[in-house]
Amino acid sequence: MFRRTFWFTTGVAAGVWATTKVNRKLKQLTPESLAATAANKALETGQRLKDRAVGFALDVRDNMAQREAELEDALGIHENPELPAPRRHTAIENAPGNHRSAPKYIETSISSPTKYSYNRNEDH
Structure with a gap:
């Protein structure tokens, strides 16, 4: 059982x-x-x-x-390096026959405007 x-x-x-x-x-x-x-x-x-x-x-x-x-x-770089030089902008003289030459580098600043114009239609 x-x-x-x-x-x-x-x-x-x-x-x-x-x-x-x-x-x-x-x-x-x-x-x-x-x-x-x-x-x-x-x-x-x-x-x-x-x-x-x-x-x-x-x-x-x-x-x-x-x-x-x-x-x-x-x-030899120290902790406070000099600031980089100001940037240079390219400008091409608007002289006749000079439009294919290498760009001319000019320094720009706020106080002295550039003597070259960026407006391509200014002389026309």
């Missing part, structure tokens, strides 16, 4: 265990659950990539600053 009760109880327990496992797996395979799982994994992957990209950017910035310091030392 005890044998039959033991095997009956074992069968019921195995049936409950198997039913529970199958129901859990079916819930995991529903479209909503699959979408939630995919979204969570995408967020985790995005966070890992962001962390790696930030680390890479910081490494690049550190190495760039180090290399700039090396170049400044090699070139």
Whole structure:
């Protein structure tokens, strides 16, 4: 009698265990659950990539600053270098026959206007 009760109880327990496992797996395979799982994994992957990209950017910035310091030392540039020279603008003289020559460089400033006009229709 005890044998039959033991095997009956074992069968019921195995049936409950198997039913529970199958129901859990079916819930995991529903479209909503699959979408939630995919979204969570995408967020985790995005966070890992962001962390790696930030680390890479910081490494690049550190190495760039180090290399700039090396170049400044090699070139003898100090922290406050001179300002660059003023820009030069090109202007072509409106003289007859001179329109195909190389452009003439003249310095411009606000206080002294240029003697060459940029208006091509001025002489016509």
